[in-house]
Amino acid sequence: MLLAINDADKYKYTAKPNPVVGAILLKEESIISSGYHEQYGCNHAEINAIENAKKNIGKMFKDFSELTLICSLEPCSHVGKTGSCAHKIVESGIKNVIVGSIDPNPKVSGKGIKILKDNDVNVTSGILDELVEQQNKSFFFKHRNKRPYITVKIASSKDGKSHYPNISQTVITCKESKKDVQIVRANHDAILTGGNTLRNDNPRMNARVHFSLNQPKKILLTNKSFDSTYNFFKDNHVDIHKTKNLDKIIKSYYRDEITSILVEAGPKLVNSFLKANLIDELIVYRSNIELGSDGVDWFEDNNAIEKYDFKLESSCRIDNDIKEIYKK
Numbered sequence: 064m065l066l067a068i069n070d071a072d073k074y075k076y077t078a079k080p081n082p083v084v085g086a087i088l089l090k091e092e093s094i095i096s097s098g099y100h101e102q103y104g105c106n107h108a109e110i111n112a113i114e115n116a117k118k119n120i121g122k123m124f125k126d127f128s129e130l131t132l133i134c135s136l137e138p139c140s141h142v143g144k145t146g147s148c149a150h151k152i153v154e155s156g157i158k159n160v161i162v163g164s165i166d167p168n169p170k171v172s173g174k175g176i177k178i179l180k181d182n183d184v185n186v187t188s189g190i191l192d193e194l195v196e197q198q199n200k201s202f203f204f205k206h207r208n209k210r211p212y213i214t215v216k217i218a219s220s221k222d223g224k225s226h227y228p229n230i231s232q233t234v235i236t237c238k239e240s241k242k243d244v245q246i247v248r249a250n251h252d253a254i255l256t257g258g259n260t261l262r263n264d265n266p267r268m269n270a271r272v273h274f275s276l277n278q279p280k281k282i283l284l285t286n287k288s289f290d291s292t293y294n295f296f297k298d299n300h301v302d303i304h305k306t307k308n309l310d311k312i313i314k315s316y317y318r319d320e321i322t323s324i325l326v327e328a329g330p331k332l333v334n335s336f337l338k339a340n341l342i343d344e345l346i347v348y349r350s351n352i353e354l355g356s357d358g359v360d361w362f363e364d365n366n367a368i369e370k371y372d373f374k375l376e377s378s379c380r381i382d383n384d385i386k387e388i389y390k391k
């Protein structure tokens with residue numbers, strides 16, 4: 064199971080917004096084949112493991128009834144972009160399945176295991192399930208909380224300021240921090256910003272990384288009109304929301320294929336997310352530069368981070384900056 068979980072992780076940037084899943088077929092102690100959910104919209108892990116085993120029929124095993132399937136997530140019951148894994152397992156003749164975690168997706172949850180059991184397949188589940196959940200944090204979060212996981216990223220001066228007013232762009236953090244932001248973007252399914260940031264900075268907000276990935280979708284909150292020449296409209300379709308009801312907007316993504324949203328916006332929108340209790344994780348890139356009393360505060364409240372119950376989970380140095388990660 065640990066091997067299935069570990070190797071599945073290689074595909075986290077191309078499987079998203081789907082969970083990463085690993086499957087291994089064993090004959091007694093020997094590995095016959097493995098399979099992974101490598102690419103969103105393509106074969107699930109179990110199907111790849113079964114297909115990869117076929118070339119060993121007659122060499123390493125006679126038929127699938129001799130094999131045990133280990134899969135990190137409950138085999139799916141539904142026919143989505145591909146067929147139902149649970150039915151494929153039954154058809155193959157596999158008789159023993161060991162499952163890491165139950166799938167929290169209500170379309171599947173418990174139903175995949177039921178199909179197996181109803182067809183006389185022995186199922187053991189709950190093996191390293193906490194690790195599977197940790198690995199697919201936002202996927203589990205979304206299904207448990209009926210909304211995507213929300214991370215807010217800010218670049219702050221040492222004295223908690225965002226920028227100088229009336230200056231087009233205030234440079235705060237170093238080059239290395241900006242590079243790190245690209246990885247943070249790559250780890251999210253969507254990036255959200257507001258009209259003010261678009262007008263002032265004209266950011267592209269894609270993930271500029273040197274590995275293949277499914278680029279984050281884009282979400283824009285504004286009641287103004289923007290023409291398509293703004294950089295934000297490159298790469299991907301942009302959802303535009305004119306309402307100010309953040310709760311409604313965020314909850315609307317429960318039905319969408321988005322499990323995590325990265326908010327990269329100015330103080331006004333960040334404070335709205337804070338007050339709406341819609342921040343699950345706050346990432347602060349803190350520079351050693353002070354902007355002084357002319358700078359605009361990131362947070363409207365003094366001690367906002369503590370007041371809203373965020374706890375520092377980790378901090379590390381990036382060149383001259385400090386990256387702090389806070390969670391509720």
Ligand code: AOF
Nearest residue numbers: 084100107108138139143144145148168
């Ligand atoms: C599995 N094996 O490898 C994965 C599963 O859109 P689809 O059709 O690809 O289905 C995506 C859903 O299937 C996803 O939300 C999750 O519930 C499950 N993922 N299931 O049996 C896999 N990736």
Ligand code: ZN
Nearest residue numbers: 107138139148
């Ligand atoms: Zn499946």
